[in-house]
Amino acid sequence: MRSSETQLERVVAVHEGAKSLLSDSHHVNLRALDATVRSLRGGTQLRGFAEVSAQMRQWSQELHSAVKQVTKLSAEQVNAVSAFEKHQRMLKLLALGGSEPAGARLLAQVLDSAGAQRRELELSLRKLQRQVRGLLEELQQLGLMACVLSTSALIEAATAGKESKDLTIVSKDFSERSQKVTENIRLMLASDRQASR
Amino acid sequence: MKRVVTLYEQGDHSWRVVARDPMKAAYLIDTNEYVIESAGVAMITDPGGQEIFPAVFGSLSADFDSRKITSIFSSHQDPDVISSLALWLAFNPKLRCHASWLWSQFIPHFGGDGETILPLPDEGGPIQLGRITLQAVPAHYLHSSGNFHLYDPGARILFTGDVGAALLPASDPNLFVEDFDTHIRHAEGFHRRWMGSNEAKNDWCDRASRLEIDMLCPQHGALYRGQDVARFIEWFRSLKVGVTGKRR
Numbered sequence: 001m002r003s004s005e006t007q008l009e010r011v012v013a014v015h016e017g018a019k020s021l022l023s024d025s026h027h028v029n030l031r032a033l034d035a036t037v038r039s040l041r042g043g044t045q046l047r048g049f050a051e052v053s054a055q056m057r058q059w060s061q062e063l064h065s066a067v068k069q070v071t072k073l074s075a076e077q078v079n080a081v082s083a084f085e086k087h088q089r090m091l092k093l094l095a096l097g098g099s100e101p102a103g104a105r106l107l108a109q110v111l112d113s114a115g116a117q118r119r120e121l122e123l124s125l126r127k128l129q130r131q132v133r134g135l136l137e138e139l140q141q142l143g144l145m146a147c148v149l150s151t152s153a154l155i156e157a158a159t160a161g162k163e164s165k166d167l168t169i170v171s172k173d174f175s176e177r178s179q180k181v182t183e184n185i186r187l188m189l190a191s192d193r194q195a196s197r
Numbered sequence: 198m199k200r201v202v203t204l205y206e207q208g209d210h211s212w213r214v215v216a217r218d219p220m221k222a223a224y225l226i227d228t229n230e231y232v233i234e235s236a237g238v239a240m241i242t243d244p245g246g247q248e249i250f251p252a253v254f255g256s257l258s259a260d261f262d263s264r265k266i267t268s269i270f271s272s273h274q275d276p277d278v279i280s281s282l283a284l285w286l287a288f289n290p291k292l293r294c295h296a297s298w299l300w301s302q303f304i305p306h307f308g309g310d311g312e313t314i315l316p317l318p319d320e321g322g323p324i325q326l327g328r329i330t331l332q333a334v335p336a337h338y339l340h341s342s343g344n345f346h347l348y349d350p351g352a353r354i355l356f357t358g359d360v361g362a363a364l365l366p367a368s369d370p371n372l373f374v375e376d377f378d379t380h381i382r383h384a385e386g387f388h389r390r391w392m393g394s395n396e397a398k399n400d401w402c403d404r405a406s407r408l409e410i411d412m413l414c415p416q417h418g419a420l421y422r423g424q425d426v427a428r429f430i431e432w433f434r435s436l437k438v439g440v441t442g443k444r445r
Contacts, residue, residue, distance in 0.1 A: 008254070008288035012263050071259070078255040085287040086247060089308070 007081045010191045014132065015074040017188035018067045021139070024181050025064040028146075028174065032057035035170045042163055049156040049167055056149050056174055063142050063181070066135055070188075073132050080128055084121045091118060129192070136192055139185045146178035199256040202372060204412060204420075205352040210235045210329055212352050214414065215257050216372050217365075218249070225249065226277055226364075228416055231356055232261060233349060235327030239265040241285075242347060242356050243278040243416045247307075250281040254288070263288070268315075268326070270333075271296040272358030273341030274303050278416065283308025295324055295333065299343030317345055334404060336360060338397035353411040360401070361429055362387055363418030374419045377428050383418065385436070392438035402434040 005013070035053035039046035094111050153174050157167035198220060205212040215230040230253050231242040239261075245253050257263055271279040271294055285292055286308050296304055298316035305313060321333040324347070332348040339360050347356040363384035374380045392398055405413075406427075413421040413429060421429050 006288055006290065009264060012258055012288075015258055016262050016264075075255045075259070078258065079251045081287075082251040082254070082284055085284055089283050089287075 005191075005194060007085075008078065010194055011074055011077045011081060013191035014136075014188045015071060017184050017191070018070045018074065020184055021063060021067045021181060022071075024177050024184075025060045025067065028060035028177055029057055029064070031170060031173060032060060035167065039160075039163070039167070042160070045159075045161050046156075046163060046167075049153065049160055049163075052149060052153045052156050053170075056146075056153065059142065059146055059149060063139070063146075066139055066142065070132060070135050070139070073128060073135070077125075077128050077132065080121065080125045084118070084125055087114065087118050087121055090114065133189075133192055136185065136189045140182075140189065143178070143182035143185045146174075146181055150174040150178045199252050200372075201256055201260040204231075204414070205354060207351070209237065209327070210351060212349070212354055212414075213257075213261060214372070214420070215253055217370070217418075218252050218256075219367070219370070221249065221252065223367075226417060228277055229414065229418075229420075230257070231414055232257065232266065233326060233329075233331070233347075233352075234261075234265060235329040237265055238267050238327040240268045240270055240324075240326050240331075241266050242270045243272050243358060244269055244281050244285055246277045246280045247284055250284040253281070254284075266292065268292060269294040270324070270331075270345075270347050270356070271300075271304065272336075272346065272356070272416065273297065273344045274300040275341065276307075278358070279304055280307045282313070286313065295345075297337075297341075297343030297345060300341075319343075321345060334408075336397075336401050338392070338394040339401055340391040340393055342393075348408055348410075350409070353409050354414060355405065355408060355410045355412070356414045356416075358416050359391055360388075360433070361413050361415035361418075361421060362391075363415070365418045369419075371419050374421050374425050377425050380419060381429075381432055387417075388433065388436055389438055389440055395438055398436075398438050399434060402430050405430050 032053045036050055036057060039050035039053060091114055094107055094114065150171060153171035157164055157171045160167045199215050199218040201213055201215050203211060203213050211234045213232045217227045217229065221227055225248055228245045228249065230244055233240050254263065269285065269292060282294065282304065293315050294304065294313055295315045295317055298318060301314040301316040317333050319335060321335045324331045324333055329349065329351055334346040334348050336344045336346045344358065346358060363380060364387055365383050410426045411422060413426045
């Protein structure tokens with residue numbers, strides 16, 4: 001990540017991460033549904049795997065719902081950052097004017113009121129950033145949970161008798177996705193932390 | 198929210214339109230923005246006014262990684278075309294903007310510095326984007342005195358700025374022209390008044406007729422495709438322009 005990234009670039013970086021997570025959540029949801037049905041058909045020996053895959057499915061739905069909130073907030077952030085940038089530019093241009101005393105007095109009044117507006121815009125921007133941060137931290141917890149669940153799935157698959165080979169493939173897929181999700185969330189948090197500086 | 202529709206996709210080469218916005222304020226003219234991508238690098242055409250920047254940027258980013266955009270093509274200097282420049286530069290200060298040399302000291306009034314504008318000579322020329330070469334096609338006096346269209350020979354798409362534009366009623370949501378005769382009524386007044394020179398118009402019609410065009414994409418209103426492209430060029434050729442509504 002470049003240290004010179006702009007606020008909007010960071011919003012886009014988080015949003016792109018969210019889009020990738022949505023795709024992962026769909027994938028896990030379908031895979032886990034299939035695995036749950038298969039293991040329920042397999043009887044008592046596969047009950048453990050059925051339980052883990054059902055939890056994996058629930059996890060994917062929680063991930064989907066949290067990520068949807070992130071994308072909604074990203075859209076609000078685009079509006080807030082745009083308004084803030086527009087205002088910043090106006091303030092910068094106003095501050096350059098007014099070398100002539102009468103003009104300077106008038107501009108000082110305008111700058112005063114524009115400065116108050118800027119503080120409001122900045123506050124709403126910070127509020128949104130805090131909300132996004134909160135959601136990303138929730139996502140981080142979900143990432144950790146996925147790692148635990150995929151490990152459980154691998155253990156259950158190992159004791160699944162003749163289904164063991166197939167279910168190990170499913171478990172490895174869960175595990176790879178979980179690692180991808182965790183890494184993605186880590187990058188999103190890193191982008192967001194840059195944005196809050 | 199504006200909608201993003203893929204118009205063309207072949208490998209890593211694509212065209213998207215960020216199309217009309219039903220939520221936009223009635224006092225602002227509606228616009229289409231086009232995003233051309235090749236090999237992971239993208240260009241946005243006539244990115245719009247600063248008032249609609251959040252709608253354009255937000256809608257586009259929902260579907261596309263806006264960080265791929267490295268350049269802007271500005272058909273001319275109008276505020277509905279390029280007054281969002283400062284906000285695009287706030288997103289990516291390294292963005293560069295292709296525009297007529299005529300406007301290279303005018304457009305920076307909207308934002309940017311001495312390096313932002315890449316001036317296009319009057320005769321136009323190639324613009325490299327990723328693995329493809331686009332052509333800046335002269336369209337001076339249609340309507341601006343320094344005006345360019347953008348042709349993609351691979352996709353066979355011509356972006357035409359205000360040429361082909363129609364001021365459609367809000368009740369018409371069609372992305373493409375569905376009934377040419379009905380549609381063109383909404384384009385007629387606009388072209389008569391906005392286009393300043395019959396000579397320039399006829400030159401453009403000759404130039405456009407020589408290009409292979411599957412889609413003609415204006416900055417306002419519906420897009421022309423298939424037979425409607427040639428139909429539009431012939432209609433435009435026969436239209437007397439450069440007159441106000443009463444002096445036809």
